[in-house]
Amino acid sequence: xQNSDDLDRINxxxxxxxxxxxxxxxxYQDKIYNLCRYMLGNAHDAEDAAQDVFLKAYQALPRFxxxxxxxTWLYRIAANTCLDYRKKPVFASLFGDSGEGERLVHDxxxxxxxxxxxxxxxxxxxxxxxxxxxxxxxxxxxxxxxEIEELSYEEIAEILAISMGTVKSRIARAREELQxxxxxxxxxxx
Amino acid sequence: MSCPKTELISAYLDEEVxxxxxxxxxxxxxxxxxxxxALLDMRSxxxxxxxxxxxxxxxxxxxxxxxxxxxxxxxxPHPLPSGERIKVRGWFIPFSIRFAEAAVLxxxxxxxxxxxxxxxxxxxxxxxxxxxxxxxxxxxxxxxxGSLGGAYLxxxxxxxxx
Ligand SMILES: [Zn+2]
Numbered sequence: 489x490q491n492s493d494d495l496d497r498i499n500x501x502x503x504x505x506x507x508x509x510x511x512x513x514x515x516y517q518d519k520i521y522n523l524c525r526y527m528l529g530n531a532h533d534a535e536d537a538a539q540d541v542f543l544k545a546y547q548a549l550p551r552f553x554x555x556x557x558x559x560t561w562l563y564r565i566a567a568n569t570c571l572d573y574r575k576k577p578v579f580a581s582l583f584g585d586s587g588e589g590e591r592l593v594h595d596x597x598x599x600x601x602x603x604x605x606x607x608x609x610x611x612x613x614x615x616x617x618x619x620x621x622x623x624x625x626x627x628x629x630x631x632x633x634x635e636i637e638e639l640s641y642e643e644i645a646e647i648l649a650i651s652m653g654t655v656k657s658r659i660a661r662a663r664e665e666l667q668x669x670x671x672x673x674x675x676x677x678x
Numbered sequence: 679m680s681c682p683k684t685e686l687i688s689a690y691l692d693e694e695v696x697x698x699x700x701x702x703x704x705x706x707x708x709x710x711x712x713x714x715x716a717l718l719d720m721r722s723x724x725x726x727x728x729x730x731x732x733x734x735x736x737x738x739x740x741x742x743x744x745x746x747x748x749x750x751x752x753x754x755p756h757p758l759p760s761g762e763r764i765k766v767r768g769w770f771i772p773f774s775i776r777f778a779e780a781a782v783l784x785x786x787x788x789x790x791x792x793x794x795x796x797x798x799x800x801x802x803x804x805x806x807x808x809x810x811x812x813x814x815x816x817x818x819x820x821x822x823x824g825s826l827g828g829a830y831l832x833x834x835x836x837x838x839x840x
Contacts, residue, residue, distance in 0.1 A: 509747065513740045521735035535736060542743045547750065609729040616726045634692065635727035641694045660688035667719055670726075 494558040501549055509549070513542050516559060519637070520566050526632045527570035529621055537573050541566045556646070563637070563647045567629050619669035623662060630655065631662035681713055682706065691720045 493515070500508035520541050525534035544565050552561060620628055633644045641655045648655070682703060689695045690703050707713055 510744050513743050517735035517739050522733045525733040539743050546747045612726045613730040616730055656689050657685055660685040663720055
C-alpha cells in the first residue's frame with residue numbers, strides 16, 4: 489500500500505535526515521495546496537493553511553505508522569486543518585482574492601481551447617466556485633475529495649474518519665445542493 | 679424496480695455500487711426519464727469540475743515550509759550520533775540571521791524611544807515607554823541581566839524616571 493519512495497523518505501526522516509522531509513513537501517505540496525485552495529477559496533488562506541498542514545505533519549511524522557499511506561494521512565491533516573481554519577481578517581482582507589503567484593494547471597492543456605470555449609468554461613468555473621463556497625465545509629470537503637482529487641469512497645472514508653455509508657450519502661447531498669445552487673446562479677445571471 | 683434513491687445513482691456514477699445493484703440500475707435507467715435525467719445532471723456537474731482550475735503551490739512553498747520547520751526543535755525520536763550534525767542542505771535559516779533580525783527590531787524600538795524622549799514631554803513619553811517595555815517583555819521574556827534586552831529595559835526605566 490505504501491509508496492516505496494515515501495517509505496524511504498519516512499525512514500530517512502526518522503533517522504534524523506530532515507532533508508527527507510523537504511522531499512515529502514515537494515512531492516505533495518501541489519495536492520495539499522489545491523485542496524486547501526478549494527476549501528478556503530483564496531490563495532492567501534490556502535498557503536497559510538497548507539504550510540500549517542506540513543508543519544503538523546513534520547511534528548507528527550515520528551509517530552506515523554507506515555501501514556497507512558502517507559498521502560491519505562496528509563489529506564486527513566489538510567481536511568482537518570481547513571475545517572478548523574479561522575479566517576485571519578486583517579491579512580485575508582489585505583491580500584484579498586488576487587491569487588498572485590499561483591500557477592494554474594489545466595488537465596488537458598494540449599487541446600488548446602478556442603476563446604469561446606475558454607469563456608464558456610471560465611463561466612462554468614465561476615458558477616461552480618461560487619456554489620462551492622455556499623456549501624457547508626463538510627460537504628465541500630467531501631465533494632472536492634471526490635471530484636477534484638478523484639479519490640475512492642474507501643480513501644475518503646479513511647481521510648475524513650467516517651463510514652462508507654456516510655461518504656455515499658454526503659456525496660449525493662453535496663451534488664444535489666451544488667446543482668440547485670448552480671441552477672439558481674444561472675437564473676439570476678442569464 | 680421502483681426508482682432508486684438518488685444516493686444509489688450518485689454511487690453508480692462513482693462506480694461504487696455492488697454488481698447486483700448495478701445490474702438492477704442498468705436495467706431501470708433506460709426506461710425511466712426521471713432517473714436518466716438525474717444521472718445526466720450529475721455527469722454535467724462532473725464535467726464542470728473537470729473544467730475548473732487546478733492550483734499548484736506557489737513558487738518557494740517548500741522553502742518557506744522548511745524555514746518554519748527549522749524554527750521547531752528536531753522531532754527525531756532517535757538522538758543523533760555524537761559529533762554528527764543535522765544535515766542542512768540549504769533548507770535552514772541560520773540562527774545568526776534570526777538573531778540579527780531580533781537585533782534590528784530592538785534597534786528600531788530603541789531609536790523610537792530615544793526620538794520620543796527628545797520630541798515629547800513627560801506624560802506622553804511615559805506612555806510610549808510603557809508601551810515599548812511591554813512589547814520588549816514579549817520579545818525578550820527571558821533576557822538575562824546584562825544582555826541586550828536587559829540593557830534596553832534599564833535604559834527605558836532610566837528615561838521614565840526623568
Ligand atoms: Zn427511475
